[in-house]
Amino acid sequence: MASGTPIIRQINWLALAFQLCVFVGLVYFFQWLQVGAASLSAIAAYLVLVYFLRFFLAKYHRYGMLFLKRSEFEAAIPYFESSYAYFQEKPWLDRFRAVFLLSSSRISYREMALVNIAYCYSQLGNGSEAKAYYKQALQEFPESGIAQAGLNAMNATGKE
Template sequence: MSAKVPLVRPISWLAFLIIILVWIIFMAIFVVLFQFNGIYIGSIIFFVLSISLQQIIPASQNKGMKAIKKNDFKTALEYFNNSVDFFTRYNWVDKYRAITLLSTAKMSYREMALCNMAFCYSQTNEAEKAKDLYEQILKEYPNNGIAFYSLNSINTFSNKTD
């Protein structure tokens, strides 16, 4: 049972402003060092750093998303589990992701990985595991709309088959 991969990317506007501020600081530093060309050099270095941080640090998360796009949900589960482990161990990286990852994501990477794991369980006909995980997500992140609506869907469909 495979469904099209849902992509939800809510933005934290505070994180967006922080990232813009960091970008301005980069440009200012390089303007002092290289004068007029510093704007370009600072911007290029900022964007290279931004892309690098978002590819290297959450590598397991990115690999999990690629596996989902290939409908390889078992492999994706392994990657998302690694991502949960990493962001649980280094929760400060996730907490300050606007600076550490230059990410505007409103949802934490750990929270995303848990939601993606539950989605994978639902795609591999492990509805009970998906349900349990969505319930866990709602305990940790009570405002998670993905878990709320997915759990409602599971409960609705399981009630119809009873």
């Protein structure tokens, strides 16, 4: 089921290379264990590992994205706020997300949370809250192209 909600993925190629190394390491591990179909076992182990890590460590973000994709913006906001607070308390987890979450995202979970909150508020017609969150994202992440584009769009349409 495709939604009309734009989802932007920015890839950190170094993190993707790390994931490939983890996968290759799993293949060699299963070969060392002399498991038949070591590649298939490595694929299964990698997918379980990624799901397990993201299920528990990024659960608020996951729930927020679930509601965002369903266009349930009001329901998504508290989950993104919880995600922001969680990664604010654990900045090392967000900074090293390629290792701990096997995430190849170039932008941090905190930045994603802020721009997603802003987007949700803009979709709910609350332009002032949306602008405040885009500005907060730019304050914390000055290079955030997503936040800058969102703020520019808000300013161009004159939404308040």
